[in-house]
Amino acid sequence: xxxxxxxxxxxxxxxxxxxxxxxxxxxxxxxxxxxxxxxxxxxxxxxxxxxxxxxxxxxxxxxxxxxxxxxxxxxxxxxxxxxxxxxxxxxxxxxxxxxxxxxxxxxxxxxxxxxxxxxxxxxxxxxxxxxxxxxxxxxxxxxxxxxxxxxxxxxxxxxxxxxxxxxxxxxxxxxxxxxxxxxxxxxxxxxxxxxxxxxxxxxxxxxxxxxxxxxxxxxxxxxxx
Numbered sequence: 570x571x572x573x574x575x576x577x578x579x580x581x582x583x584x585x586x587x588x589x590x591x592x593x594x595x596x597x598x599x600x601x602x603x604x605x606x607x608x609x610x611x612x613x614x615x616x617x618x619x620x621x622x623x624x625x626x627x628x629x630x631x632x633x634x635x636x637x638x639x640x641x642x643x644x645x646x647x648x649x650x651x652x653x654x655x656x657x658x659x660x661x662x663x664x665x666x667x668x669x670x671x672x673x674x675x676x677x678x679x680x681x682x683x684x685x686x687x688x689x690x691x692x693x694x695x696x697x698x699x700x701x702x703x704x705x706x707x708x709x710x711x712x713x714x715x716x717x718x719x720x721x722x723x724x725x726x727x728x729x730x731x732x733x734x735x736x737x738x739x740x741x742x743x744x745x746x747x748x749x750x751x752x753x754x755x756x757x758x759x760x761x762x763x764x765x766x767x768x769x770x771x772x773x774x775x776x777x778x779x780x781x782x783x784x785x786x787x788x789x790x791x792x793x794x
Contacts, residue, residue: 600630604653608634612649612668612676631656642669642679649676652685662687708734708759716759719766720745723773734759 603623611621611634624631637650648669655662666682710732717738720726726741745766746753 600625600628604632604655607632608651608653608668609676611636612651612670613674617649629658637665644669646670648679653682656690659690660687661690712759712763713738715763716742716766719763719770722770723766 603625607621607623611619615621615636617636617639620633620635622631622633633654633656635652635654637652639647639649642648646669648667650665650667653664653666655664663685664682665685667679668676669679671677713734714730714732717726717730717732720738720741721730723745725745726738728737742757742762743753745751746757746762749765749769751762751765
């Protein structure tokens with residue numbers, strides 16, 4: 570496919586239909602092929618003031634060809650002046666050209682394309698860092714850390730004890746509440762939950778020594794089901 574495109578481009582260059590400035594604007598032959606095809610179609614089909622557009626999905630390069638005016642050459646050929654705006658990743662360049670229609674139907678340049686404007690395109694802003702989840706209403710970072718520490722000891726929570734009510738902490742809280750048959754409001758009292766979890770932990774570790782955990786945070790070695 571690439572060889573065919575290169576042959577088409579080479580033929581257009583040899584015929585004078587395709588300007589060298591177009592080939593220099595993009596190192597991609599498919600960009601050049603799409604651009605030249607759209608120039609030919611626009612000059613052949615569109616009225617003055619109308620435009621044709623092209624875009625190469627593979628490179629992201631795009632262009633807009635606008636017919637500026639039409640007239641007849643002394644030879645009787647139909648000629649048209651146009652602008653061609655190339656939109657690349659870092660620049661946007663507008664060229665001006667004049668082409669006349671050959672008997673074969675090919676629109677051929679009668680003078681080199683010239684640059685009208687060239688501007689740098691602004692790079693898209695970097696993605697903003699995600700904001701930390703807001704703590705529940707009335708909850709402090711200290712309360713959240715106490716809850717996280719208890720849930721971690723009860724094997725409901727993995728990861729750091731950081732005082733942030735993030736998704737993993739909410740999921741661990743909800744699993745703990747389900748096992749304890751607690752009815753949670755939309756914004757549960759974190760301090761009360763931390764106290765409850767600490768109480769469960771104390772019951773599961775009488776005397777502070779009960780090192781063997783079982784699934785779902787229960788410590789069978791302590792005799793607690």
